Amino acid sequence: xxxxxVRPWQSAALKRLVAGGTVLRPFPEPIMEACYKAANEVxxxxxxxxxxxxxxxxxxxxxxxxxxxxxxxxxLGYDAFMMRMxxxx
Numbered sequence: 001x002x003x004x005x006v007r008p009w010q011s012a013a014l015k016r017l018v019a020g021g022t023v024l025r026p027f028p029e030p031i032m033e034a035c036y037k038a039a040n041e042v043x044x045x046x047x048x049x050x051x052x053x054x055x056x057x058x059x060x061x062x063x064x065x066x067x068x069x070x071x072x073x074x075x076l077g078y079d080a081f082m083m084r085m086x087x088x089x
Contacts, residue, residue: 018024027035047054 014024043057047057
């Protein structure tokens with residue numbers, strides 16, 4: 001449940017890292033899968049012990065399920081397009 005918003009200090013920090021020779025890479029798939037699994041375990045534990053969290057999380061899951069197709073087709077496609085265009089200009 002992250003935020004897609006990029007804050008100005010994040011962009012500046014990344015620019016400094018890259019200028020200093022840092023190579024940026026995505027996390028490997030097994031790492032992402034392990035984080036996903038661990039996060040879902042934490043969410044399940046909190047849902048069992050905290051009714052307020054469960055109500056909120058159930059709402060998030062419903063929204064995520066309802067918006068999945070839109071995000072996959074429209075948002076992901078647009079984001080990928082914009083990243084490709086940045087390399088061309």
